[in-house]
Amino acid sequence: MSSGNDELVRSDNPDHPANLIPSLCAKFWTLGWVTGTGGGASIRDGDLVYLAPSGVQKELMKPSDLYSDGPIRPASRVYLRSPPVFKPSQCTPLFLSAFTRKGARCCIHTHSPYAVLVTLILEQQGKGKDKEFRINNIEQIKGFARGYPHGEVGNLGYHDTLRIPIIENTAHEEDLTEFLEDAMDRYPDAYAVLVRRHGVYVWGNSVEQAKGQCESLDYLFHLAVEMQKLGIPWMSEIEPTLPTRSLKD
Numbered sequence: 229m230s231s232g233n234d235e236l237v238r239s240d241n242p243d244h245p246a247n248l249i250p251s252l253c254a255k256f257w258t259l260g261w262v263t264g265t266g267g268g269a270s271i272r273d274g275d276l277v278y279l280a281p282s283g284v285q286k287e288l289m290k291p292s293d294l295y296s297d298g299p300i301r302p303a304s305r306v307y308l309r310s311p312p313v314f315k316p317s318q319c320t321p322l323f324l325s326a327f328t329r330k331g332a333r334c335c336i337h338t339h340s341p342y343a344v345l346v347t348l349i350l351e352q353q354g355k356g357k358d359k360e361f362r363i364n365n366i367e368q369i370k371g372f373a374r375g376y377p378h379g380e381v382g383n384l385g386y387h388d389t390l391r392i393p394i395i396e397n398t399a400h401e402e403d404l405t406e407f408l409e410d411a412m413d414r415y416p417d418a419y420a421v422l423v424r425r426h427g428v429y430v431w432g433n434s435v436e437q438a439k440g441q442c443e444s445l446d447y448l449f450h451l452a453v454e455m456q457k458l459g460i461p462w463m464s465e466i467e468p469t470l471p472t473r474s475l476k477d
């Protein structure tokens with residue numbers, strides 16, 4: 229039995245969260261980000277949060293499969309709207325952390341092999357060197373916003389360093405919550421947290437920003453894995469190349 233309030237997940241608008249989450253997850257499935265029911269996405273729309281259930285085939289998900297509720301998690305959870313089958317996802321408290329702590333509008337969780345591989349590569353470098361992914365001097369870094377704490381607007385520049393904290397995996401996904409929140413506090417300008425041997429959580433102030441940053445990050449993780457194979461370091465010192473001619477000439 230559904231909990232009622234089914235109108236919350238019924239809309240003809242393709243941009244409604246109940247329609248957008250299934251269409252985004254179907255696209256993410258083709259990228260290998262949400263294989264075998266792992267990973268997912270959640271959207272906050274005003275006072276409502278839309279969440280995928282546990283164990284759903286992400287490429288086959290329907291709007292009627294979604295949960296909907298407010299962003300604050302009470303101790304005993306009764307959802308405003310829940311699907312007739314399925315259980316809440318263990319990712320739920322992690323998505324809610326992005327909404328309540330970071331003011332995010334959308335949070336995406338992938339099990340991308342490239343995200344997992346960069347955490348494994350760093351793990352091989354030993355304790356103390358394995359807690360942060362860093363890369364600079366790559367054009368795609370411009371796909372990331374500067375972050376909240378400095379009141380800075382706009383995105384990172386080509387020569388800026390992108391830093392993503394890494395937390396250790398836990399046996400149960402919901403137990404990651406305190407470590408994810410700790411990483412959010414330690415890296416107040418970050419829009420993503422890697423989970424060792426597991427994947428990545430990426431959020432944004434809009435669905436478009438979360439999606440774009442997730443794509444840029446996966447590109448950078450893929451590149452980093454290939455750079456590692458070729459013996460090319462992720463961090464480099466490159467002198468800025470300045471234009472020698474004025475465009476007005």
Ligand SMILES: [Zn+2]
Nearest residue numbers: 266267401427
């Ligand atoms: Zn996961």
